Amino acid sequence: xxxxxxxxxxxxxxxxxxxxxxxxxxxxxxxxxxxxxxxxxxxxxxxxxxxxxxxxxxxxxxxxxxxxxxxxxxxxxxxxxxxxxxxxxxxxxxxxxxxxxxxxxxxxxxxxxxxxxxxxxxxxxxxxxxxxxxxxxxxxxxxxxxxxxxxxxxxxxxxxxxxxxxxxxxxxxxxx
Numbered sequence: 202x203x204x205x206x207x208x209x210x211x212x213x214x215x216x217x218x219x220x221x222x223x224x225x226x227x228x229x230x231x232x233x234x235x236x237x238x239x240x241x242x243x244x245x246x247x248x249x250x251x252x253x254x255x256x257x258x259x260x261x262x263x264x265x266x267x268x269x270x271x272x273x274x275x276x277x278x279x280x281x282x283x284x285x286x287x288x289x290x291x292x293x294x295x296x297x298x299x300x301x302x303x304x305x306x307x308x309x310x311x312x313x314x315x316x317x318x319x320x321x322x323x324x325x326x327x328x329x330x331x332x333x334x335x336x337x338x339x340x341x342x343x344x345x346x347x348x349x350x351x352x353x354x355x356x357x358x359x360x361x362x363x364x365x366x367x368x369x370x371x372x373x374x375x376x377x
Contacts, residue, residue: 213255216247220263220284225271231344240264241287241317241349245310246356248288249295250369256292261285275328283320287313291353302366306357314346 224240231237244264248256265281268274291306291313298305321342326334360366 209251209255212251213259216243216251216256216259217263217266219243220247220260221267221270224264224267229348237345237348239349239352240267241284241314241345242352242356244284244288245291245313245349245353246360248292248313249306249309249353249357249366250360251292253289253292253296257285257288260288276324279320279324283317283324286320287317290316302361303358306361307354310350310353310357314350317349318342318346 220240220243223243224238227239228236229239240263244256244260247259250256251259261281261284264284265277268277268280273280291309294309294312295302295305298308318338322334322338325337328334329337357366
């Protein structure tokens with residue numbers, strides 16, 4: 202295995218662990234009850250830094266693992282697929298707009314979080330019916346999406362201004 206592959210695998214594992222920890226441990230109280238977690242902000246940041254494939258794998262594994270650890274095992278398979286698609290969407294939009302990185306990151310974060318909200322809406326519709334799914338969408342998933350997208354965009358700005366994005370595989374990362 203070459204040095205690039207090992208490095209990329211280690212960073213993927215690191216972002217999976219960070220996603221799991223941010224989902225399970227970093228909570229922001231919600232004014233409507235419950236809390237928001239910062240897991241999706243880490244998923245989006247991982248997607249921006251690692252690229253579509255490795256970022257999606259890291260986000261999917263970390264979020265699904267958090268569901269298992271938090272006893273939401275019923276959600277873990279759906280979470281794996283939904284978070285994979287969330288990160289993939291965000292990274293592909295950033296990559297397609299690499300000459301306008303901030304616009305790509307902002308659109309990627311927003312589109313990725315819309316994928317997340319739609320994915321859970323569909324999954325919960327199958328589990329709880331339309332009323333339960335709509336309630337979860339409005340009270341949990343859309344507010345979570347807004348907080349996560351805002352946090353990821355701010356984090357992208359900080360990392361970009363600190364030139365971390367440029368140092369991370371020469372800017373918007375490309376898988377080999």
